[in-house]
Amino acid sequence: MLSSVFAKNLYDMRRGLMGWSISILLMNLWIVTFFPAIRESASALDQYLQNLPPAFLALMGDTASFTTLEGFLSVELFAFFWPALTLAFAIASGAGSIGAEEESGTLDLLLSHPIPRWRLLLEKFAALMVFSGIAIGAGLLGLILGTLFVDEAIDLGNLAAAVLSIWLLTLLFATLTLALTGVGLRKGAAAGIGAGVAAISFLINTLGPLADLPETLRRVSPWHYYDGGAALSEGLSLGNSALLAGLVIAFLAVALFGFQRRDLAV
Amino acid sequence: MTEAIRLERLNKTYGKHRGVVDLDLEVQAGEVFGYLGPNGAGKTTTIRLLLDLIRPSSGRARIFGMDCQAEPIAVHRRIGYVPGELALYPRLTGEQTVKHFAALRRGVDMAWVNQLAARLDFDLKRPAQTYSSGNKRKLGLIVALMGRPDLLLLDEASAGLDPLIQQAFYQILRELRAAGTTVFLSSHNLPEVERVCDRVAIIREGKLVAVQEISSLKAKALRRIEIVFDNHVPVAEFEGLAGVRDVSVTDRRLTFTVQGSLDSIFKAAARHTVQNVISYEPSLEEVFLSFYEGEVQHAV
Numbered sequence: 001m002l003s004s005v006f007a008k009n010l011y012d013m014r015r016g017l018m019g020w021s022i023s024i025l026l027m028n029l030w031i032v033t034f035f036p037a038i039r040e041s042a043s044a045l046d047q048y049l050q051n052l053p054p055a056f057l058a059l060m061g062d063t064a065s066f067t068t069l070e071g072f073l074s075v076e077l078f079a080f081f082w083p084a085l086t087l088a089f090a091i092a093s094g095a096g097s098i099g100a101e102e103e104s105g106t107l108d109l110l111l112s113h114p115i116p117r118w119r120l121l122l123e124k125f126a127a128l129m130v131f132s133g134i135a136i137g138a139g140l141l142g143l144i145l146g147t148l149f150v151d152e153a154i155d156l157g158n159l160a161a162a163v164l165s166i167w168l169l170t171l172l173f174a175t176l177t178l179a180l181t182g183v184g185l186r187k188g189a190a191a192g193i194g195a196g197v198a199a200i201s202f203l204i205n206t207l208g209p210l211a212d213l214p215e216t217l218r219r220v221s222p223w224h225y226y227d228g229g230a231a232l233s234e235g236l237s238l239g240n241s242a243l244l245a246g247l248v249i250a251f252l253a254v255a256l257f258g259f260q261r262r263d264l265a266v
Numbered sequence: 267m268t269e270a271i272r273l274e275r276l277n278k279t280y281g282k283h284r285g286v287v288d289l290d291l292e293v294q295a296g297e298v299f300g301y302l303g304p305n306g307a308g309k310t311t312t313i314r315l316l317l318d319l320i321r322p323s324s325g326r327a328r329i330f331g332m333d334c335q336a337e338p339i340a341v342h343r344r345i346g347y348v349p350g351e352l353a354l355y356p357r358l359t360g361e362q363t364v365k366h367f368a369a370l371r372r373g374v375d376m377a378w379v380n381q382l383a384a385r386l387d388f389d390l391k392r393p394a395q396t397y398s399s400g401n402k403r404k405l406g407l408i409v410a411l412m413g414r415p416d417l418l419l420l421d422e423a424s425a426g427l428d429p430l431i432q433q434a435f436y437q438i439l440r441e442l443r444a445a446g447t448t449v450f451l452s453s454h455n456l457p458e459v460e461r462v463c464d465r466v467a468i469i470r471e472g473k474l475v476a477v478q479e480i481s482s483l484k485a486k487a488l489r490r491i492e493i494v495f496d497n498h499v500p501v502a503e504f505e506g507l508a509g510v511r512d513v514s515v516t517d518r519r520l521t522f523t524v525q526g527s528l529d530s531i532f533k534a535a536a537r538h539t540v541q542n543v544i545s546y547e548p549s550l551e552e553v554f555l556s557f558y559e560g561e562v563q564h565a566v
Contacts, residue, residue, distance in 0.1 A: 002365050115342075
């Protein structure tokens with residue numbers, strides 16, 4: 001298990017990852033089981049929703065209709081709860097990838113061995129991809145178990161598309177915090193900035209239209225390119241996914257470049 | 267290539283802070299070289315520059331002829347390093363720690379690891395967080411030595427080792443040296459450097475103030491000595507002896523500082539009945555003063 005930096009990272013994270021995965025699995029399973037009861041009162045709820053202030057409606061997502069499973073999942077899971085949970089995990093792991101080793105001092109000893117800095121960073125990134133993939137996979141499993149439990153069908157292709165979209169958004173914020181520590185920020189600062197950017201860009205994207213923010217500002221928000229719930233009924237937008245993936249690669253490049261050049265902190 | 271380490275006008279500044287200034291130094295392959303200076307003098311900075319953990323502001327460092335910044339991996343293959351403030355992975359056992367770092371190198375021989383552990387009286391099976399600071403340093407030494415490096419970089423090497431284990435450690439150093447390993451050992455402990463090193467560089471406030479054979483360092487070193495007699499002794503008998511100064515007598519107690527040989531003072535003392543001799547090892551600051559004497563006004 002300790003044959004590489006990548007393997008050691010997975011080994012170190014096994015307990016935390018298991019905790020997060022089980023939490024996300026149970027949350028998703030639990031939420032899906034509410035669907036039958038909600039659907040019964042869906043028309044009343046829809047009416048209720050129409051009477052909500054537009055800001056609340058916007059926060060709940062575009063497809064705020066509880067009459068279909070897709071609409072329900074979109075609002076209850078994909079609009080906020082699921083990505084929020086995976087992002088919290090990803091932001092902390094991304095900031096800790098190099099940050100924790102640098103602050104505890106183990107990075108000095110590690111990099112005195114014949115391993116190039118770029119390789120260390122790529123192995124840490126690969127571990128982040130696997131962590132977030134497992135955490136999201138656990139959520140997917142919970143969701144599917146939930147649909148079986150309530151005996152509802154869901155288009156698995158579209159579900160996979162929506163989950164891929166969450167994964168890309170998660171990786172984007174994980175790589176953002178990795179890049180911030182890569183260029184020399186402390187772990188705590190990187191995590192704080194990552195969480196701040198995630199929250200503010202979420203609000204800009206969801207409340208932007210109501211607050212009459214210019215459309216260009218919304219386009220700056222990564223959430224604008226997160227298909228989430230929309231993918232459940234409409235499938236994946238390749239353009240959006242490619243853009244998120246491109247940003248992941250760009251942040252990774254910044255992390256590599258910054259980390260390769262800078263002094264390690266004592 | 268007979269040079270293990272070569273520093274060429276090596277500079278490192280951190281913003282406005284001085285790190286090291288214009289270091290020029292050569293360490294020959296096979297030497298046990300001491301790098302002596304007080305805390306904050308720039309010893310760790312120098313070692314981290316050699317390891318490419320930080321980059322020089324100007325100048326360069328070479329190890330076995332290779333530029334430390336241009337070819338860090340080739341350099342690291344030949345180096346073992348024990349950091350001064352050694353941090354380990356708390357949840358890994360000693361054995362797991364060794365295996366993890368061994369995976370980053372080629373050809374680590376576990377029999378050699380077990381032999382090192384036995385000689386340092388070290389239990390590989392416990393998690394690192396349960397190790398005392400001395401045990402952590404032992405593990406650090408095992409990790410540094412397991413790849414049989416050509417150059418060993420030790421930052422405050424024996425700090426935290428108890429005296430018995432220090433002896434085992436010095437014995438291992440002697441064997442490595444006999445096998446041709448170069449050792450670069452930073453320390454603020456003069457007796458340690460005197461004991462194991464062939465040559466020593468003295469660094470102070472980021473600058474090299476002297477590079478010396480240990481023998482000439484010893485000859486230059488000032489020592490304070492106190493001799494207790496059974497009776498009052500006349501101070502005049504001891505003033506003016508070769509290398510002796512600051513002589514004073516209080517009651518039956520003679521105190522003085524001496525540089526170099528102790529022969530004349532002991533012959534003079536032997537005319538009386540000596541009850542006790544107390545020798546104070548010079549502090550680093552006193553060693554520096556002996557180098558600076560007459561050249562620089564020292565700050566008080």
